[in-house]
Amino acid sequence: MNILVTGAAGFIGSHTAERLRQLGHNVIGLDNFNNYYSIELKRLNAKSIEDAGVEIYEADLRDPDFGKNLTKDIDYIFHFAAQPGISSTSSFEDYFSNNFIATKNLIDFGLNCTDLKMFVNIGTSSIYGLEATSPENVAPKPASFYGVTKLAAEQLVLQKSREKQMKACSLRLYSVIGPRERPEKMYTKLIDLGLKGEPFPLFEGSDSHLRSFTYVGDIVDGVVSVIGKEDEIDGEIFNIGTEVEHTTQEGIEAVEQVLGKSIEIKVVPKRAGDQLRTKANIDKARKILNYNPQTSLIEAVEAQVEWFKTNFVD
Structure with a gap:
Protein backbone atom coordinates (compact mmCIF):
# COMPACT_ATOMS: atom_id res chain seq x y z
CA MET A 1 0.00 0.00 0.00
CA ASN A 2 0.95 3.65 -0.39
CA ILE A 3 1.03 5.24 3.07
CA LEU A 4 1.48 8.90 4.01
CA VAL A 5 3.02 9.64 7.42
CA THR A 6 2.99 13.24 8.66
CA GLY A 7 5.53 14.35 11.24
CA ALA A 8 7.77 11.65 9.79
CA ALA A 9 11.01 13.23 11.05
CA GLY A 10 9.67 13.34 14.59
CA PHE A 11 10.02 10.87 17.43
CA ILE A 12 7.10 8.47 16.97
CA GLY A 13 6.41 9.31 13.33
CA SER A 14 9.90 8.27 12.26
CA HIS A 15 9.64 4.93 14.06
CA THR A 16 6.24 4.29 12.49
CA ALA A 17 7.46 5.18 8.99
CA GLU A 18 10.34 2.72 9.38
CA ARG A 19 8.05 -0.04 10.63
CA LEU A 20 5.61 0.46 7.77
CA ARG A 21 8.48 0.25 5.30
CA GLN A 22 9.68 -2.95 6.97
CA LEU A 23 6.18 -4.34 6.49
CA GLY A 24 6.59 -3.82 2.75
CA HIS A 25 4.57 -0.65 2.23
CA ASN A 26 5.57 2.30 0.08
CA VAL A 27 5.90 5.12 2.60
CA ILE A 28 5.86 8.87 1.94
CA GLY A 29 6.88 11.05 4.86
CA LEU A 30 6.06 14.72 5.44
CA ASP A 31 7.64 17.09 7.95
CA ASN A 32 8.00 20.87 8.16
CA PHE A 33 11.34 20.65 10.04
CA ASN A 34 10.42 23.57 12.28
CA ASN A 35 12.70 24.76 15.06
CA TYR A 36 10.51 23.80 18.05
CA TYR A 37 13.43 21.54 18.93
CA SER A 38 16.73 20.62 17.30
CA ILE A 39 16.47 20.55 13.52
CA GLU A 40 19.68 18.51 13.56
CA LEU A 41 17.86 15.75 15.45
CA LYS A 42 15.01 15.83 12.93
CA ARG A 43 17.53 15.60 10.07
CA LEU A 44 19.14 12.63 11.82
CA ASN A 45 15.75 10.93 12.09
CA ALA A 46 14.97 11.77 8.47
CA LYS A 47 18.23 10.21 7.29
CA SER A 48 17.43 7.03 9.20
CA ILE A 49 14.06 6.61 7.55
CA GLU A 50 15.39 7.58 4.12
CA ASP A 51 18.04 4.89 4.52
CA ALA A 52 15.17 2.49 5.23
CA GLY A 53 13.56 3.42 1.90
CA VAL A 54 11.07 6.09 2.96
CA GLU A 55 10.58 9.12 0.72
CA ILE A 56 10.45 12.27 2.82
CA TYR A 57 9.28 15.72 1.75
CA GLU A 58 9.50 19.06 3.52
CA ALA A 59 6.04 20.63 3.69
CA ASP A 60 3.96 22.62 6.17
CA LEU A 61 0.42 21.33 6.68
CA ARG A 62 -0.71 24.81 7.68
CA ASP A 63 -0.37 25.72 4.00
CA PRO A 64 -3.58 24.63 2.20
CA ASP A 65 -1.47 23.85 -0.88
CA PHE A 66 1.00 21.63 0.99
CA GLY A 67 0.04 18.58 -1.11
CA LYS A 68 0.02 20.06 -4.60
CA ASN A 69 3.08 18.04 -5.64
CA LEU A 70 2.12 14.85 -3.80
CA THR A 71 0.49 11.83 -5.35
CA LYS A 72 -3.18 11.35 -4.51
CA ASP A 73 -2.70 7.59 -4.79
CA ILE A 74 -2.71 7.12 -1.01
CA ASP A 75 -4.24 4.15 0.82
CA TYR A 76 -3.55 5.18 4.43
CA ILE A 77 -2.73 8.42 6.25
CA PHE A 78 -1.06 8.33 9.67
CA HIS A 79 -1.22 11.86 11.09
CA PHE A 80 1.51 12.46 13.71
CA ALA A 81 2.39 16.09 12.88
CA ALA A 82 1.48 18.46 15.73
CA GLN A 83 2.62 21.18 18.08
CA PRO A 84 3.52 18.85 20.93
CA GLY A 85 3.45 18.90 24.70
CA ILE A 86 3.04 21.65 27.24
CA SER A 87 5.49 24.50 26.69
CA SER A 88 5.61 28.08 27.98
CA THR A 89 7.32 29.07 24.72
CA SER A 90 4.36 27.93 22.59
CA SER A 91 1.39 30.26 22.16
CA PHE A 92 -2.24 29.30 21.72
CA GLU A 93 -1.86 30.31 18.05
CA ASP A 94 0.99 27.78 17.70
CA TYR A 95 -1.18 24.99 19.06
CA PHE A 96 -4.25 26.07 17.08
CA SER A 97 -2.52 26.42 13.72
CA ASN A 98 -0.37 23.28 13.98
CA ASN A 99 -2.95 21.01 15.56
CA PHE A 100 -6.30 22.24 14.23
CA ILE A 101 -5.75 24.12 10.97
CA ALA A 102 -3.08 21.69 9.80
CA THR A 103 -5.40 18.74 10.48
CA LYS A 104 -8.22 20.40 8.54
CA ASN A 105 -5.90 20.88 5.53
CA LEU A 106 -4.76 17.26 5.74
CA ILE A 107 -8.37 16.07 5.85
CA ASP A 108 -9.10 18.08 2.70
CA PHE A 109 -6.13 16.41 1.03
CA GLY A 110 -7.36 13.00 2.16
CA LEU A 111 -10.81 13.62 0.73
CA ASN A 112 -9.16 13.96 -2.68
CA CYS A 113 -7.41 10.59 -2.36
CA THR A 114 -9.98 8.40 -4.07
CA ASP A 115 -8.51 5.10 -2.83
CA LEU A 116 -8.03 6.18 0.79
CA LYS A 117 -8.88 3.27 3.08
CA MET A 118 -8.33 4.98 6.44
CA PHE A 119 -7.27 8.25 8.03
CA VAL A 120 -5.52 7.46 11.33
CA ASN A 121 -5.36 10.45 13.65
CA ILE A 122 -2.70 10.33 16.35
CA GLY A 123 -4.16 11.75 19.54
CA THR A 124 -2.87 11.97 23.09
CA SER A 125 -3.78 11.06 26.65
CA SER A 126 -3.70 14.83 27.36
CA ILE A 127 -7.17 14.91 25.81
CA TYR A 128 -8.51 13.33 29.02
CA GLY A 129 -7.14 16.06 31.29
CA LEU A 130 -5.18 15.99 34.55
CA GLU A 131 -5.96 12.32 35.14
CA ALA A 132 -5.90 10.01 32.12
CA THR A 133 -7.05 6.64 33.40
CA SER A 134 -10.40 6.29 31.67
CA PRO A 135 -11.79 4.17 28.84
CA GLU A 136 -12.40 5.87 25.54
CA ASN A 137 -16.12 6.56 26.13
CA VAL A 138 -15.52 8.92 29.08
CA ALA A 139 -16.00 12.63 28.41
CA PRO A 140 -12.59 14.32 28.03
CA LYS A 141 -11.55 17.28 30.21
CA PRO A 142 -8.35 18.67 28.63
CA ALA A 143 -6.43 21.06 30.89
CA SER A 144 -3.98 22.62 28.42
CA PHE A 145 -3.99 24.32 25.02
CA TYR A 146 -2.28 21.19 23.74
CA GLY A 147 -5.03 18.88 25.00
CA VAL A 148 -7.83 21.18 23.84
CA THR A 149 -6.49 21.57 20.29
CA LYS A 150 -5.68 17.86 19.97
CA LEU A 151 -9.25 17.01 21.03
CA ALA A 152 -10.59 19.48 18.47
CA ALA A 153 -8.39 17.97 15.76
CA GLU A 154 -9.54 14.48 16.70
CA GLN A 155 -13.17 15.52 16.37
CA LEU A 156 -12.51 17.10 12.98
CA VAL A 157 -11.23 13.75 11.75
CA LEU A 158 -14.02 11.68 13.31
CA GLN A 159 -16.61 14.09 11.91
CA LYS A 160 -15.69 12.89 8.41
CA SER A 161 -16.30 9.32 9.52
CA ARG A 162 -19.72 10.24 10.91
CA GLU A 163 -20.56 11.95 7.65
CA LYS A 164 -19.42 8.83 5.74
CA GLN A 165 -16.96 10.94 3.76
CA MET A 166 -13.99 8.77 4.74
CA LYS A 167 -13.09 6.03 7.18
CA ALA A 168 -11.17 7.34 10.16
CA CYS A 169 -10.08 6.47 13.68
CA SER A 170 -8.02 8.10 16.44
CA LEU A 171 -5.32 6.64 18.68
CA ARG A 172 -4.64 8.32 22.02
CA LEU A 173 -1.00 7.68 22.92
CA TYR A 174 0.39 7.51 26.46
CA SER A 175 3.77 8.83 27.73
CA VAL A 176 5.98 7.49 24.94
CA SER A 212 2.21 4.87 31.72
CA PHE A 213 5.76 5.17 30.37
CA THR A 214 5.43 3.21 27.11
CA TYR A 215 8.30 2.10 24.88
CA VAL A 216 8.03 3.55 21.38
CA GLY A 217 8.22 0.09 19.80
CA ASP A 218 5.13 -0.98 21.76
CA ILE A 219 3.37 2.21 20.64
CA VAL A 220 4.18 1.47 17.00
CA ASP A 221 2.82 -2.07 17.44
CA GLY A 222 -0.52 -0.50 18.33
CA VAL A 223 -0.41 2.07 15.54
CA VAL A 224 0.23 -0.40 12.72
CA SER A 225 -2.27 -2.92 14.13
CA VAL A 226 -5.14 -0.87 12.69
CA ILE A 227 -4.20 -1.82 9.11
CA GLY A 228 -6.70 -4.25 7.60
CA LYS A 229 -9.38 -3.51 10.18
CA GLU A 230 -10.96 -0.57 8.36
CA ASP A 231 -14.60 -1.62 8.79
CA GLU A 232 -14.21 -2.64 12.43
CA ILE A 233 -12.43 0.50 13.63
CA ASP A 234 -14.07 3.21 11.53
CA GLY A 235 -15.15 6.05 13.80
CA GLU A 236 -13.49 4.54 16.87
CA ILE A 237 -11.00 5.85 19.45
CA PHE A 238 -8.34 3.63 21.04
CA ASN A 239 -6.01 4.16 23.97
CA ILE A 240 -2.49 2.96 23.11
CA GLY A 241 0.02 2.54 25.93
CA THR A 242 1.03 0.29 28.79
CA GLU A 243 -1.17 -0.50 31.79
CA ILE A 282 -6.38 -0.61 26.85
CA ASP A 283 -9.24 -3.10 27.21
CA LYS A 284 -10.71 -1.95 23.90
CA ALA A 285 -7.37 -2.08 22.06
CA ARG A 286 -6.66 -5.54 23.46
CA LYS A 287 -10.02 -6.83 22.26
CA ILE A 288 -10.19 -5.25 18.81
CA LEU A 289 -6.55 -4.65 17.86
CA ASN A 290 -5.01 -7.56 19.79
CA TYR A 291 -2.71 -4.98 21.38
CA ASN A 292 -0.34 -6.23 24.08
CA PRO A 293 2.63 -4.01 25.05
Missing part, protein backbone atom coordinates in the same frame (compact mmCIF):
# COMPACT_ATOMS: atom_id res chain seq x y z
CA ILE A 177 9.69 6.98 25.64
CA GLY A 178 12.65 5.48 23.80
CA PRO A 179 15.22 6.30 21.11
CA ARG A 180 14.64 9.65 19.31
CA GLU A 181 12.60 11.13 22.16
CA ARG A 182 12.62 14.92 21.90
CA PRO A 183 15.46 16.69 23.76
CA GLU A 184 13.16 18.59 26.15
CA LYS A 185 11.35 15.42 27.23
CA MET A 186 12.08 13.77 30.55
CA TYR A 187 14.19 10.75 29.63
CA THR A 188 16.38 12.36 26.98
CA LYS A 189 17.04 15.29 29.32
CA LEU A 190 17.75 12.95 32.26
CA ILE A 191 20.23 10.94 30.19
CA ASP A 192 21.91 14.05 28.77
CA LEU A 193 22.28 15.86 32.09
CA GLY A 194 23.16 12.66 33.95
CA LEU A 195 26.05 11.95 31.60
CA LYS A 196 27.22 15.57 31.90
CA GLY A 197 26.92 15.58 35.68
CA GLU A 198 24.53 18.54 35.59
CA PRO A 199 21.33 18.97 37.66
CA PHE A 200 17.98 17.85 36.24
CA PRO A 201 15.14 20.41 36.63
CA LEU A 202 12.21 18.60 38.26
CA PHE A 203 8.84 20.33 38.44
CA GLU A 204 7.77 20.70 42.07
CA GLY A 205 5.66 17.74 43.20
CA SER A 206 6.05 15.85 39.94
CA ASP A 207 8.24 13.14 41.46
CA SER A 208 5.03 11.46 42.66
CA HIS A 209 3.16 11.85 39.36
CA LEU A 210 2.16 8.50 37.85
CA ARG A 211 2.77 7.68 34.21
CA VAL A 244 1.91 -0.50 34.03
CA GLU A 245 2.32 2.70 36.09
CA HIS A 246 5.54 4.23 37.37
CA THR A 247 6.16 7.41 39.30
CA THR A 248 8.44 10.06 37.87
CA GLN A 249 10.82 9.22 40.73
CA GLU A 250 10.93 5.60 39.57
CA GLY A 251 11.73 6.85 36.08
CA ILE A 252 14.65 8.88 37.44
CA GLU A 253 15.90 5.85 39.36
CA ALA A 254 15.70 3.69 36.21
CA VAL A 255 17.95 6.12 34.34
CA GLU A 256 20.36 6.23 37.29
CA GLN A 257 20.46 2.42 37.31
CA VAL A 258 21.26 2.19 33.60
CA LEU A 259 23.82 5.01 33.71
CA GLY A 260 25.37 3.64 36.89
CA LYS A 261 25.43 7.06 38.53
CA SER A 262 23.26 9.38 40.59
CA ILE A 263 21.59 12.40 39.00
CA GLU A 264 21.42 15.69 40.86
CA ILE A 265 17.88 17.10 41.08
CA LYS A 266 16.98 20.79 41.05
CA VAL A 267 13.34 21.49 41.95
CA VAL A 268 11.67 24.16 39.81
CA PRO A 269 8.13 25.68 40.02
CA LYS A 270 5.13 23.58 39.00
CA ARG A 271 4.01 23.56 35.38
CA ALA A 272 0.40 24.52 34.64
CA GLY A 273 -1.66 21.80 32.95
CA ASP A 274 0.74 18.98 33.82
CA GLN A 275 -1.03 15.64 34.20
CA LEU A 276 -1.06 14.08 37.66
CA ARG A 277 -1.64 10.54 36.47
CA THR A 278 -1.78 8.58 33.24
CA LYS A 279 -2.68 4.90 33.16
CA ALA A 280 -3.68 3.52 29.80
CA ASN A 281 -6.97 1.64 29.87
CA GLN A 294 5.49 -5.98 26.61
CA THR A 295 8.59 -3.79 27.08
CA SER A 296 9.61 -3.02 30.66
CA LEU A 297 10.70 0.42 31.85
CA ILE A 298 14.32 -0.71 32.30
CA GLU A 299 14.42 -2.24 28.80
CA ALA A 300 13.05 1.00 27.33
CA VAL A 301 15.59 3.13 29.20
CA GLU A 302 18.46 0.83 28.16
CA ALA A 303 17.49 1.26 24.50
CA GLN A 304 17.22 5.02 24.87
CA VAL A 305 20.58 5.33 26.64
CA GLU A 306 22.26 3.26 23.92
CA TRP A 307 20.74 5.47 21.21
CA PHE A 308 21.78 8.65 22.99
CA LYS A 309 25.37 7.50 23.54
CA THR A 310 25.65 6.35 19.91
CA ASN A 311 24.48 9.66 18.47
CA PHE A 312 25.39 12.37 20.98
CA VAL A 313 28.40 11.24 23.01
CA ASP A 314 31.88 11.55 21.51
Whole structure:
Protein backbone atom coordinates (compact mmCIF):
# COMPACT_ATOMS: atom_id res chain seq x y z
CA MET A 1 0.00 0.00 0.00
CA ASN A 2 0.95 3.65 -0.39
CA ILE A 3 1.03 5.24 3.07
CA LEU A 4 1.48 8.90 4.01
CA VAL A 5 3.02 9.64 7.42
CA THR A 6 2.99 13.24 8.66
CA GLY A 7 5.53 14.35 11.24
CA ALA A 8 7.77 11.65 9.79
CA ALA A 9 11.01 13.23 11.05
CA GLY A 10 9.67 13.34 14.59
CA PHE A 11 10.02 10.87 17.43
CA ILE A 12 7.10 8.47 16.97
CA GLY A 13 6.41 9.31 13.33
CA SER A 14 9.90 8.27 12.26
CA HIS A 15 9.64 4.93 14.06
CA THR A 16 6.24 4.29 12.49
CA ALA A 17 7.46 5.18 8.99
CA GLU A 18 10.34 2.72 9.38
CA ARG A 19 8.05 -0.04 10.63
CA LEU A 20 5.61 0.46 7.77
CA ARG A 21 8.48 0.25 5.30
CA GLN A 22 9.68 -2.95 6.97
CA LEU A 23 6.18 -4.34 6.49
CA GLY A 24 6.59 -3.82 2.75
CA HIS A 25 4.57 -0.65 2.23
CA ASN A 26 5.57 2.30 0.08
CA VAL A 27 5.90 5.12 2.60
CA ILE A 28 5.86 8.87 1.94
CA GLY A 29 6.88 11.05 4.86
CA LEU A 30 6.06 14.72 5.44
CA ASP A 31 7.64 17.09 7.95
CA ASN A 32 8.00 20.87 8.16
CA PHE A 33 11.34 20.65 10.04
CA ASN A 34 10.42 23.57 12.28
CA ASN A 35 12.70 24.76 15.06
CA TYR A 36 10.51 23.80 18.05
CA TYR A 37 13.43 21.54 18.93
CA SER A 38 16.73 20.62 17.30
CA ILE A 39 16.47 20.55 13.52
CA GLU A 40 19.68 18.51 13.56
CA LEU A 41 17.86 15.75 15.45
CA LYS A 42 15.01 15.83 12.93
CA ARG A 43 17.53 15.60 10.07
CA LEU A 44 19.14 12.63 11.82
CA ASN A 45 15.75 10.93 12.09
CA ALA A 46 14.97 11.77 8.47
CA LYS A 47 18.23 10.21 7.29
CA SER A 48 17.43 7.03 9.20
CA ILE A 49 14.06 6.61 7.55
CA GLU A 50 15.39 7.58 4.12
CA ASP A 51 18.04 4.89 4.52
CA ALA A 52 15.17 2.49 5.23
CA GLY A 53 13.56 3.42 1.90
CA VAL A 54 11.07 6.09 2.96
CA GLU A 55 10.58 9.12 0.72
CA ILE A 56 10.45 12.27 2.82
CA TYR A 57 9.28 15.72 1.75
CA GLU A 58 9.50 19.06 3.52
CA ALA A 59 6.04 20.63 3.69
CA ASP A 60 3.96 22.62 6.17
CA LEU A 61 0.42 21.33 6.68
CA ARG A 62 -0.71 24.81 7.68
CA ASP A 63 -0.37 25.72 4.00
CA PRO A 64 -3.58 24.63 2.20
CA ASP A 65 -1.47 23.85 -0.88
CA PHE A 66 1.00 21.63 0.99
CA GLY A 67 0.04 18.58 -1.11
CA LYS A 68 0.02 20.06 -4.60
CA ASN A 69 3.08 18.04 -5.64
CA LEU A 70 2.12 14.85 -3.80
CA THR A 71 0.49 11.83 -5.35
CA LYS A 72 -3.18 11.35 -4.51
CA ASP A 73 -2.70 7.59 -4.79
CA ILE A 74 -2.71 7.12 -1.01
CA ASP A 75 -4.24 4.15 0.82
CA TYR A 76 -3.55 5.18 4.43
CA ILE A 77 -2.73 8.42 6.25
CA PHE A 78 -1.06 8.33 9.67
CA HIS A 79 -1.22 11.86 11.09
CA PHE A 80 1.51 12.46 13.71
CA ALA A 81 2.39 16.09 12.88
CA ALA A 82 1.48 18.46 15.73
CA GLN A 83 2.62 21.18 18.08
CA PRO A 84 3.52 18.85 20.93
CA GLY A 85 3.45 18.90 24.70
CA ILE A 86 3.04 21.65 27.24
CA SER A 87 5.49 24.50 26.69
CA SER A 88 5.61 28.08 27.98
CA THR A 89 7.32 29.07 24.72
CA SER A 90 4.36 27.93 22.59
CA SER A 91 1.39 30.26 22.16
CA PHE A 92 -2.24 29.30 21.72
CA GLU A 93 -1.86 30.31 18.05
CA ASP A 94 0.99 27.78 17.70
CA TYR A 95 -1.18 24.99 19.06
CA PHE A 96 -4.25 26.07 17.08
CA SER A 97 -2.52 26.42 13.72
CA ASN A 98 -0.37 23.28 13.98
CA ASN A 99 -2.95 21.01 15.56
CA PHE A 100 -6.30 22.24 14.23
CA ILE A 101 -5.75 24.12 10.97
CA ALA A 102 -3.08 21.69 9.80
CA THR A 103 -5.40 18.74 10.48
CA LYS A 104 -8.22 20.40 8.54
CA ASN A 105 -5.90 20.88 5.53
CA LEU A 106 -4.76 17.26 5.74
CA ILE A 107 -8.37 16.07 5.85
CA ASP A 108 -9.10 18.08 2.70
CA PHE A 109 -6.13 16.41 1.03
CA GLY A 110 -7.36 13.00 2.16
CA LEU A 111 -10.81 13.62 0.73
CA ASN A 112 -9.16 13.96 -2.68
CA CYS A 113 -7.41 10.59 -2.36
CA THR A 114 -9.98 8.40 -4.07
CA ASP A 115 -8.51 5.10 -2.83
CA LEU A 116 -8.03 6.18 0.79
CA LYS A 117 -8.88 3.27 3.08
CA MET A 118 -8.33 4.98 6.44
CA PHE A 119 -7.27 8.25 8.03
CA VAL A 120 -5.52 7.46 11.33
CA ASN A 121 -5.36 10.45 13.65
CA ILE A 122 -2.70 10.33 16.35
CA GLY A 123 -4.16 11.75 19.54
CA THR A 124 -2.87 11.97 23.09
CA SER A 125 -3.78 11.06 26.65
CA SER A 126 -3.70 14.83 27.36
CA ILE A 127 -7.17 14.91 25.81
CA TYR A 128 -8.51 13.33 29.02
CA GLY A 129 -7.14 16.06 31.29
CA LEU A 130 -5.18 15.99 34.55
CA GLU A 131 -5.96 12.32 35.14
CA ALA A 132 -5.90 10.01 32.12
CA THR A 133 -7.05 6.64 33.40
CA SER A 134 -10.40 6.29 31.67
CA PRO A 135 -11.79 4.17 28.84
CA GLU A 136 -12.40 5.87 25.54
CA ASN A 137 -16.12 6.56 26.13
CA VAL A 138 -15.52 8.92 29.08
CA ALA A 139 -16.00 12.63 28.41
CA PRO A 140 -12.59 14.32 28.03
CA LYS A 141 -11.55 17.28 30.21
CA PRO A 142 -8.35 18.67 28.63
CA ALA A 143 -6.43 21.06 30.89
CA SER A 144 -3.98 22.62 28.42
CA PHE A 145 -3.99 24.32 25.02
CA TYR A 146 -2.28 21.19 23.74
CA GLY A 147 -5.03 18.88 25.00
CA VAL A 148 -7.83 21.18 23.84
CA THR A 149 -6.49 21.57 20.29
CA LYS A 150 -5.68 17.86 19.97
CA LEU A 151 -9.25 17.01 21.03
CA ALA A 152 -10.59 19.48 18.47
CA ALA A 153 -8.39 17.97 15.76
CA GLU A 154 -9.54 14.48 16.70
CA GLN A 155 -13.17 15.52 16.37
CA LEU A 156 -12.51 17.10 12.98
CA VAL A 157 -11.23 13.75 11.75
CA LEU A 158 -14.02 11.68 13.31
CA GLN A 159 -16.61 14.09 11.91
CA LYS A 160 -15.69 12.89 8.41
CA SER A 161 -16.30 9.32 9.52
CA ARG A 162 -19.72 10.24 10.91
CA GLU A 163 -20.56 11.95 7.65
CA LYS A 164 -19.42 8.83 5.74
CA GLN A 165 -16.96 10.94 3.76
CA MET A 166 -13.99 8.77 4.74
CA LYS A 167 -13.09 6.03 7.18
CA ALA A 168 -11.17 7.34 10.16
CA CYS A 169 -10.08 6.47 13.68
CA SER A 170 -8.02 8.10 16.44
CA LEU A 171 -5.32 6.64 18.68
CA ARG A 172 -4.64 8.32 22.02
CA LEU A 173 -1.00 7.68 22.92
CA TYR A 174 0.39 7.51 26.46
CA SER A 175 3.77 8.83 27.73
CA VAL A 176 5.98 7.49 24.94
CA ILE A 177 9.69 6.98 25.64
CA GLY A 178 12.65 5.48 23.80
CA PRO A 179 15.22 6.30 21.11
CA ARG A 180 14.64 9.65 19.31
CA GLU A 181 12.60 11.13 22.16
CA ARG A 182 12.62 14.92 21.90
CA PRO A 183 15.46 16.69 23.76
CA GLU A 184 13.16 18.59 26.15
CA LYS A 185 11.35 15.42 27.23
CA MET A 186 12.08 13.77 30.55
CA TYR A 187 14.19 10.75 29.63
CA THR A 188 16.38 12.36 26.98
CA LYS A 189 17.04 15.29 29.32
CA LEU A 190 17.75 12.95 32.26
CA ILE A 191 20.23 10.94 30.19
CA ASP A 192 21.91 14.05 28.77
CA LEU A 193 22.28 15.86 32.09
CA GLY A 194 23.16 12.66 33.95
CA LEU A 195 26.05 11.95 31.60
CA LYS A 196 27.22 15.57 31.90
CA GLY A 197 26.92 15.58 35.68
CA GLU A 198 24.53 18.54 35.59
CA PRO A 199 21.33 18.97 37.66
CA PHE A 200 17.98 17.85 36.24
CA PRO A 201 15.14 20.41 36.63
CA LEU A 202 12.21 18.60 38.26
CA PHE A 203 8.84 20.33 38.44
CA GLU A 204 7.77 20.70 42.07
CA GLY A 205 5.66 17.74 43.20
CA SER A 206 6.05 15.85 39.94
CA ASP A 207 8.24 13.14 41.46
CA SER A 208 5.03 11.46 42.66
CA HIS A 209 3.16 11.85 39.36
CA LEU A 210 2.16 8.50 37.85
CA ARG A 211 2.77 7.68 34.21
CA SER A 212 2.21 4.87 31.72
CA PHE A 213 5.76 5.17 30.37
CA THR A 214 5.43 3.21 27.11
CA TYR A 215 8.30 2.10 24.88
CA VAL A 216 8.03 3.55 21.38
CA GLY A 217 8.22 0.09 19.80
CA ASP A 218 5.13 -0.98 21.76
CA ILE A 219 3.37 2.21 20.64
CA VAL A 220 4.18 1.47 17.00
CA ASP A 221 2.82 -2.07 17.44
CA GLY A 222 -0.52 -0.50 18.33
CA VAL A 223 -0.41 2.07 15.54
CA VAL A 224 0.23 -0.40 12.72
CA SER A 225 -2.27 -2.92 14.13
CA VAL A 226 -5.14 -0.87 12.69
CA ILE A 227 -4.20 -1.82 9.11
CA GLY A 228 -6.70 -4.25 7.60
CA LYS A 229 -9.38 -3.51 10.18
CA GLU A 230 -10.96 -0.57 8.36
CA ASP A 231 -14.60 -1.62 8.79
CA GLU A 232 -14.21 -2.64 12.43
CA ILE A 233 -12.43 0.50 13.63
CA ASP A 234 -14.07 3.21 11.53
CA GLY A 235 -15.15 6.05 13.80
CA GLU A 236 -13.49 4.54 16.87
CA ILE A 237 -11.00 5.85 19.45
CA PHE A 238 -8.34 3.63 21.04
CA ASN A 239 -6.01 4.16 23.97
CA ILE A 240 -2.49 2.96 23.11
CA GLY A 241 0.02 2.54 25.93
CA THR A 242 1.03 0.29 28.79
CA GLU A 243 -1.17 -0.50 31.79
CA VAL A 244 1.91 -0.50 34.03
CA GLU A 245 2.32 2.70 36.09
CA HIS A 246 5.54 4.23 37.37
CA THR A 247 6.16 7.41 39.30
CA THR A 248 8.44 10.06 37.87
CA GLN A 249 10.82 9.22 40.73
CA GLU A 250 10.93 5.60 39.57
CA GLY A 251 11.73 6.85 36.08
CA ILE A 252 14.65 8.88 37.44
CA GLU A 253 15.90 5.85 39.36
CA ALA A 254 15.70 3.69 36.21
CA VAL A 255 17.95 6.12 34.34
CA GLU A 256 20.36 6.23 37.29
CA GLN A 257 20.46 2.42 37.31
CA VAL A 258 21.26 2.19 33.60
CA LEU A 259 23.82 5.01 33.71
CA GLY A 260 25.37 3.64 36.89
CA LYS A 261 25.43 7.06 38.53
CA SER A 262 23.26 9.38 40.59
CA ILE A 263 21.59 12.40 39.00
CA GLU A 264 21.42 15.69 40.86
CA ILE A 265 17.88 17.10 41.08
CA LYS A 266 16.98 20.79 41.05
CA VAL A 267 13.34 21.49 41.95
CA VAL A 268 11.67 24.16 39.81
CA PRO A 269 8.13 25.68 40.02
CA LYS A 270 5.13 23.58 39.00
CA ARG A 271 4.01 23.56 35.38
CA ALA A 272 0.40 24.52 34.64
CA GLY A 273 -1.66 21.80 32.95
CA ASP A 274 0.74 18.98 33.82
CA GLN A 275 -1.03 15.64 34.20
CA LEU A 276 -1.06 14.08 37.66
CA ARG A 277 -1.64 10.54 36.47
CA THR A 278 -1.78 8.58 33.24
CA LYS A 279 -2.68 4.90 33.16
CA ALA A 280 -3.68 3.52 29.80
CA ASN A 281 -6.97 1.64 29.87
CA ILE A 282 -6.38 -0.61 26.85
CA ASP A 283 -9.24 -3.10 27.21
CA LYS A 284 -10.71 -1.95 23.90
CA ALA A 285 -7.37 -2.08 22.06
CA ARG A 286 -6.66 -5.54 23.46
CA LYS A 287 -10.02 -6.83 22.26
CA ILE A 288 -10.19 -5.25 18.81
CA LEU A 289 -6.55 -4.65 17.86
CA ASN A 290 -5.01 -7.56 19.79
CA TYR A 291 -2.71 -4.98 21.38
CA ASN A 292 -0.34 -6.23 24.08
CA PRO A 293 2.63 -4.01 25.05
CA GLN A 294 5.49 -5.98 26.61
CA THR A 295 8.59 -3.79 27.08
CA SER A 296 9.61 -3.02 30.66
CA LEU A 297 10.70 0.42 31.85
CA ILE A 298 14.32 -0.71 32.30
CA GLU A 299 14.42 -2.24 28.80
CA ALA A 300 13.05 1.00 27.33
CA VAL A 301 15.59 3.13 29.20
CA GLU A 302 18.46 0.83 28.16
CA ALA A 303 17.49 1.26 24.50
CA GLN A 304 17.22 5.02 24.87
CA VAL A 305 20.58 5.33 26.64
CA GLU A 306 22.26 3.26 23.92
CA TRP A 307 20.74 5.47 21.21
CA PHE A 308 21.78 8.65 22.99
CA LYS A 309 25.37 7.50 23.54
CA THR A 310 25.65 6.35 19.91
CA ASN A 311 24.48 9.66 18.47
CA PHE A 312 25.39 12.37 20.98
CA VAL A 313 28.40 11.24 23.01
CA ASP A 314 31.88 11.55 21.51
